Amino acid sequence: MADRMQKCVTRARRVATKRPPAQRIADFGEIRSDLGVEEAARQAARCEQCGTPYCQVYCPLHNNIPDWLKITGEGRMEDAYHLAQATNNFPEICGRLCPQERLCEAKWACTLEHAGHGAVTIGGVERHVGETAWAEGWVRPRVPQRLSGRSVGIVGAGPAGMAAAEELRAAGHEVHLYGAHARLGGLMSYGIPEFKMEQQVVARRARLLRDAGVVFHGNRRLGREITLEGLRLRHDAVVLAYGAQLARGLDTPGAELPGVISAMDYLVSSSRALIRETETPEIDAADKWVVVIGGGDTAMDCVRTAVGQGAAGVTCLYRRDQANIPGSAREVEHAEEEGANFDWQSQPEALMDVPVDVIASRPEGPGMRGVVRAFRTRLAASGAGGRLVPERVPGSGFEIAAMLTDGAVAVTAQGRIAADRDSRMTASDGVFAAGDARLGPSLAVWAIREGREVAAAVARYLDIVAGHAELVTDDATS
Template sequence: MADPKGFMSTPRQEWPRRPVVERVRDWDEVYVPGALLPIVSAQANRCMDCGVPFCHDACPLGNLIPEWNELVARSDWRAASERLHATNNFPEFTGRLCPAPCEAGCVLAINQPAVTIKNVEWAIAERAWEEGFVPPRPPDRLSGKTVAVIGSGPTGLAAAQQLTRAGHTVAVYEKDDRIGGLLRYGIPEFKMEKRFLDRRLEQMRAEGTRFRTSTAVGRDVPAPELRSRYDAVVVATGATAWRELPVPGRELAGVHQAMEYLPPANRVCAGDLEANPLSAAGRHVVIVGGGDTGADCLGTAVREGAASVTQLDIYARPGGERDAEAEPWPTYPKLYRLSGAHEEAGELRTAPAADADARLFAASTLRFTGDGRGRVKELHVVEVDEGRQPVPGTERVLPADLVLLALGFSGPDRADGLIGQLGLETEPRGTLARDGEFGTNVPGVFAAGDAARGQSLVVWAIAEGRAVAAAVDRYLMGESWLEAPISPHDRPMAV
């Protein structure tokens, strides 16, 4: 460690956000430009370099956190970048989007605020690009083997980059018009500006990875035909089959899935559309679902100028401190957290009747009612107990002329025909079945990411991509030097 007493003398300090009244007027990222570097070295100095760094186990990538913390504290940015990129293909994504289970596993977090690992990671990634520490790394020679990767989210991109660097000829197939999957059209611009994604894609193109956009395998290209053209196929299509809300009034106009709302908003930022056809401007918006996707809808609706926005969370409001018995260290605790979107909604009072910021906790939707012309007008909600059962006498009515369902995803979408055409077996919960080497029941076809694991975090998606790449490399070459940070059956630390 650079300073043995750094964690005792330096308090935790996070990258400050821009004022709410300023940032809701644009789609730029919410943090104050240039305000991280002046504080990040001192924050990295808080790392204890503890005997058993549980941050490693809390991160599925096995990031070498104490090592690059010390290097940042010593201002050795090149070496820090090398250690960071040794385990993570896309730290600029995880530094922005991951909820940082590594910080929950920080030994310092037992009785003090954790090291700001996520901010340090973000700073290393950006400094690496500024200083030219991440040039393209094309392979020295080609293997003569070809691989098709279906899906261009973080899993598909990580797998493609690893396999390309191993010498295989890799083509990534994406059904949308641009590469990136949910990174492109699901994550709002204020959480990750797409120029950072485009920057990484240019690196991958320079390394030799090929991209095929506007190509839905199973519809535009028959899946068996694709399989016959490549030595191996990786299915990394994500879990895009959204969960429904089967309550009376669901058929009313104005009730939409979150992923029908967020992609057009991103296309507006990209210049493809003048306005979101589902714009929240001047409307009373209710978001059903308390997770990250719901928060993304919240921040988007605020920026579009909604008349009001309320977010429903079926869980009770969590506390501000870890419950040492129910969620002991180093597991990731369920705490009351204030995202940038919730901070904005709270300060602007978008939902005066909410419990906190824009959220109603322990709330379940009973039904929707319309305006007599087939359009949603109201949402009826009721308080629920710990067993999610309605509490008598707690029903209330919220104005709602735009309802967004953000209830998560159940598995890969079958609409394109990919799963059926290849004859891939699935698990009872709808995800793709696979063996201990990421292989499906079809020889040469592998499954990775949310399509097989189920809905998860970006850091797990990248770990899956790196691990499936190693499995494919072994399948093609008999052995592999590629790192496999996880197995298909690994799960986050839990009680």
């Protein structure tokens, strides 16, 4: 075990070994293994223990990163887990899903990365700490010490809803969690491919909530099987944490064609088949030529899922260059290793159905084939926030064969639920909002933070209802 910290001068950055691409695409299993006891301690001991820990500042949950790195480096794993759990309901999940290179391990967040020594392997250590805790039996349901007699209904069983449910149940409230699907987890269960996180990781957290006394109601959609009015009659407070419901539309002629599929529909279809909710994927890329439009993490998930399903070919079109993608550079690397193609600085302008025999590059018998008409771009003047704006390169048009692409409460112009920034309450008394439903599509770690914060807001509100405190709130704003 490491005997002290600040080992960066004599010890290089290491990450867990990646499985070979051929093996990864054959079984949809996670790409990396665990760091292991010795290597996790060695990597944790590289931390400089900075006086101002910017890694903690840039973490949405403000996790006590230097502290649990130090404790891990000393071999005190149980203490490390409890410290990590104090600010993060799901450390082993964040260790897998967080884009650490854009948060705690970025050059502006980690002194070692900024100095050119390679960031501390925070994500890998966080995952190891969580996995060790599960293996050793340190993760236990947070059963309340006393009951409040108050009931809370949470709509949405993703990371925000699950985090809020755990916090509110631990505070002694009766908690009912309503999810649109049969299992807990939301898009962590249905939208995250298994090569990023295997479903047993979410399933054991779901069991923990049930063991704590949280009641889950599956296949319940707001406006269908349940109504906001009915929930308000049944519960003392309601939290709307159902995620971002509307897919971002593709503002391109031909977007309504049957071969154009939203990313979430595709990923949910794949996940349901992998967990045997359906015999085969409702949307299957096997033997098809696939085009994915976009450069974010969801686009990368679609690219790698299509490769794993046995697509004949997968191409990702993105209008900026690789250095300016919004998604994870690591996911691009993984996708390229597995055989996907990336067409950078390419922007679609139309989607078409054309006879197969006019596509000389992909002759496959009679019928119609999807085609994406696109053009090349160059990055020009900076736009909002200083980001370079892509503009069309004259005479650069090209085509590529394809089969696949990417009332009671106030709603903002962006389609999000309007809620007060501090109290998280909507215009309806006792109805709160959290997660993507309030913020728009974002990271799981932001959803966890939202769940924790809305749980605290609901607890304050229930104290007021019981006559134990006072609440001052502005009108609901976005």
